[in-house]
Amino acid sequence: MEKSPRVLGRPRHDEKAKPTQEVVLLTATNLFIKKGYKNVSMDDVARACNVTKATIYYYYPTKGDLYTSSLVGMMERIRFHIEQILNLPNPFKERLEQLVEVHLSATVDIDMKNFMREATMNLSESQLKKVHASETAMYETIERSMQLEMDRGTIRQGNAQFFAHTFMVLMSVGYFKDGEGISLFQTSREAAKEITDFFWRSIEN
Known part of the structure; x- marks a missing residue:
């Protein structure tokens, strides 16, 4: 966990042997992230x-289409990484903490x-429907994990959808900075521990 992970939503910057459409989407995504x-x-x-x-317009008729594909792609990559972490064999609370930290x-730059x-x-x-469908899929990945742990008796019974959305909202607190740009937490690890401990107290069995 000491090594800073690659940005989850950012595609790998390797254009070798990539089809033109993939290169266009990769490049556009990185530009949208920056600007x-x-x-x-x-x-x-x-x-x-x-x-x-003309090549860009061939694959993406409008800027909105390109932006939509960029957003959907980012969220699909984030969902994939969320699913990977939640499927690890270690205790659920540890997985949640690891998920927040990673x-x-x-x-950090998205x-x-x-x-x-x-x-x-x-x-x-x-276009918005496509974006929202990908956003929903991210939440549903966490929701399924919450429901599974309820069924196992790891956490208390409740509304899995509510738990998932609450967890994601709490996770976003880790990005908070005050008017002077100072973060609420000194490190991602500290944020992960505080956020997970706070959330866990509300769902522990």
């Missing part, structure tokens, strides 16, 4: 990929709230 929706144009993506703008360390806010402002209804 946000409004500050990235299709021209920017084309230049960064060293392809024509998630906070590896998504402002998901801003991503979702920009999506709401700039995407069509059908």
